[in-house]
Amino acid sequence: MSDGNSNGTTPMFEIENLHAEIDGKEILKGVDLTVNQGEIHALMGPNGSGKSTLAYVVAGDPRYEVTEGSIRFQGEDILEWSPDERARKGLFLAFQYPTVIPGVSMANFLRLAVTNVRTARAEEIAAEGGSAQPFTPREFRRLMREKMALLKMDDAFATRYLNEGFSGGEKKRAEILQMALLEPKMAVLDETDSGLDIDALKVVSEGVNNLSGPKVGMLLITHYQRLLNFIKPDFVHIMHDGRIVESGGPELAHELEAKGYEGLRARTAEAAAS
Amino acid sequence: MVAKPQIDIGEYQYGFRDEEDYVFKSGRGLTRATVEEISAMKGEPDWMRDFRLKALDHFEKRPMPNWGADLSGIDFDDIFYYIRPAEKQGKTWDEVPEYIKNTFEKLGIPEAERKFLAGVGAQYESEVIYHSLREDLEKQGVIFLDMDAGVREHPELVKQYFGTIIPYNDNKFAALNSAVWSGGSFIYVPPGVSIDVPLQAYFRINAENMGQFERTLIIVDKDAYVHYVEGCTAPTYTTNSLHSAVVEIIVQEGGRCRYTTIQNWSKNVYNLVTKRAAAYKNATMEWVDGNLGSKVTMKYPAVWLMEEGARGEILSVAFASDGQHQDAGGKVVHVAPNTSSQIISKSISKGTGRSSYRGLVKVYKGAENVRSNVVCDALLLDETSKTDTYPYIEVEEERASIGHEATVSKVAEEQIFYLMSRGLSEDEAMSMIVNGFIEPIAKELPLEYAVELNRLIQLEMEGSVG
Incomplete structure (x- = not known):
């Protein structure tokens, strides 16, 4: 483990000049982004700008090849890590389109996932006075039920097969439930708001807000400003054509809402020309 | 990084073997004398000896099947057809020879018996070396014996049904079993008796080049119920062993029988088994058939729906790993009207493994209002593994509803x-x-x-x- 953290200057999560391609087509063309502990960042941008690709690359999706740049988490380069190593270190991606795994119950799947992640963090948990002893099925059920209640999910969810027959809203809640149980340090939420009606959006946002805190970094990927009425970001970034083209505070999202991507781009171009 | 827990990677954990210490071991190969010797040693009635000899004749004349899996690795002259491991059968585990008891301890059988079984039979090589049945069931008239004891103690009942569901000339391997059979279970459940927890038989091959030919006959009388479970393992040898069983089941009016198999033979065993049940009025027969082990398996549990209201269900799961061919499936024959059936088959293939679904749904003329549904799903784990499907449907009756669905998917x-x-x-x-x-x-x-x-x-x- 790098001791780069100890002086407090190493950011928790840092992407530098990241280039990535799929099937030979370059999607990310030099992304720079830094998220510190306790910060919530929103990443906005039009369809096809590379937002979801960035999410997948952070999680280690093997379909993408990183051709240049780096991603560092707590000072360590994670690009060589497999997706499960990343998860065990505390990274999490809430998928925009979670995959169906027939025959695998939420409870069985999550118990193994939580056991793995907690086992990997045993030292940390011990340092905080806890125990990484795996939960018994009964204990785990109780914990799961607690978290499901917070997300207003029915108990029956625990025995349903992973994402099978889930409505759009149920899928999103299930992703946040996973996040709640895995307690990541850095979470990327890919369009967690899409397809949600206003009530569901409130519940999911509340869930996310409960999980944020001084120790957690978050990157919210969203197409619409709507989500940011419920979750207040510290920073907003605009992505276009594989790069982050503009960064600012929450006001940037409002400006985007007013002018649209086109308007914003025109203004940026003007500024660049003058 | 936390190290992964150490597990024996991919190793077959039941591959250990015992030193041979047998009361009797036949010579290699099969002759009339071998068959007569087996029958004599068992002190069988003439009808059974004659049955064996007729079967031997048929076996010798009958060609090898020209379909299904590759059986060219079987050398009938190299096999030991009969091994008696112990003088007598134990009623308690303490009466079982120490080394055999230890083997079954390792396989977890005595523990399973204590925990959740109503009765246990344990076969080692050719003979059932341990047998027990819960006392209350015995009092209710339930019979659970090894097949040899069944012939001795209930000759009339056995004679009435033995070989009626699967005649000795049904196929080459049923003929072989009929000639040299030894061990297996004989079960009779009296009318109205419902056995709440399973009866189990466990089959263990130990010797190299062994042929195990157990024979099971289950009779479920009116409105009775039994769940019978069998498991099987063997040591891993470089040469081939043969397991060729015959299982016959009769389910009388309103009765129900469930027969569950978890087959986990070592990967040098040819597993060629004939299983068939006849279900009468409103009776239900269910086969739950799990094939994980063996080099080659050919097994298609069958249900004949003989009278109205009978129902047959076959659930088959096969896992074909490197070097294995699981040719499995199920057969349902609708003889009577208003009968229904379902076959669900799930197969997984990996590496050089191959799994085949082979199934038959047959509806006889006059069997009106038959409902049958077949679902077979195959999962391939990589680029090299293979799967194929042979669904036969023969319907002679217009008013039948037959469904068939098949999928092949990759992870x-x-x-x-x-x-x-x-x-x-x-x-x-x-x-x-x-x-x-x-x-x-x-x-x-x-x-x-x-x-x-x-x-x-x-x-x-x-x-x-x-």
Whole structure:
């Protein structure tokens, strides 16, 4: 483990000049982004700008090849890590389109996932006075039920097969439930708001807000400003054509809402020309 | 990094063997004298000896099947057809020879018996060396014996049904079994008796080049119920062993029988088994058939629906790993009107493994209002594994509703990625997907067996990827 953290200057999560391609087509063309502990960042941008690709690359999706740049988490380069190593270190991606795994119950799947992640963090948990002893099925059920209640999910969810027959809203809640149980340090939420009606959006946002805190970094990927009425970001970034083209505070999202991507781009171009 | 727990990677954990210390071992190869010797040693009535000899004739004349799996590795002259491991059968485990008892301890049988079984039979080589039945069931008239004891103690009942469901000339391997059969279970459940927990038989081959030919006959009388479970393992040898069983089942009016198999032979065993049940008025027969082990399996549990209202169900799960060919499936024959059936087959192939679904749905003329549904799903774990499907449907009656669905799928990379992104290793992700695939069948198993099946699949998946 790098001791780069100890002086407090190493950011928790840092992407530098990241280039990535799929099937030979370059999607990310030099992304720079830094998220510190306790910060919530929103990443906005039009369809096809590379937002979801960035999410997948952070999680280690093997379909993408990183051709240049780096991603560092707590000072360590994670690009060589497999997706499960990343998860065990505390990274999490809430998928925009979670995959169906027939025959695998939420409870069985999550118990193994939580056991793995907690086992990997045993030292940390011990340092905080806890125990990484795996939960018994009964204990785990109780914990799961607690978290499901917070997300207003029915108990029956625990025995349903992973994402099978889930409505759009149920899928999103299930992703946040996973996040709640895995307690990541850095979470990327890919369009967690899409397809949600206003009530569901409130519940999911509340869930996310409960999980944020001084120790957690978050990157919210969203197409619409709507989500940011419920979750207040510290920073907003605009992505276009594989790069982050503009960064600012929450006001940037409002400006985007007013002018649209086109308007914003025109203004940026003007500024660049003058 | 936390190290992964050390598990014997992909190793067959039941491959150990005992030193041979037998009361009797026949010579290699099969002759009339061998058959006569087996019959004489068992002190059988003439009708049974004659049955064996007729069967031997038929076996010798009958050509090898020209369909199904490759059986060219079987050398009938190299096999030991009869081995008697002990003088007598134990009624308690203490009466069983120490080394054999130890073997069954390792296989977890005595413990399982104490925990959740109504009766146990344990066969080692050719003979059932231990047998027990819960006392209250015995008092209710339930019979659970090894087949040899059945012939001795209930000759009339046995004679009435033996060889009626599967005649000695049914196929080459049924003929072989009929000639040299030894051991297996004989079960009779009297009218109205419902046995709440399973009866179990466990079959163990120990000697090299062994041929095991157990014979099972189950009679479920009116409105009675039994769940019979069998398991099987063998040591791993470089030469081939042969397991060729015959199982005949009769389910009388309103009765129900469930027969569950978890076959986990070592990968040098040819497993060629004939299983068939006849279900009478409003009776139900269910086969739950799990094939994980063996080099080659050819097995198609069958139900003949003889009278109105009878129902047949076959759940088959096969796992073909490197070098294995699982040719499995099921057969349903609708003889009577208003009968229904379902076949669900799930197969998984890995490496050089091949699984084939072979099934038959037949509806006789006059069997009106038949409903039958067949679903077979195959899962391929990699580019080299293979699967094929041979669904035969023969319908002579117009008013029949027959459904058939078949799918072949591969494990999607995005499924693996999704699970890994939650902290599961690639192996764990793979075995979770596979276990999910067979969940519809696993949930039909008694819990202990479902857990065992999950674990076996996990072992098979270790080191399978990456």
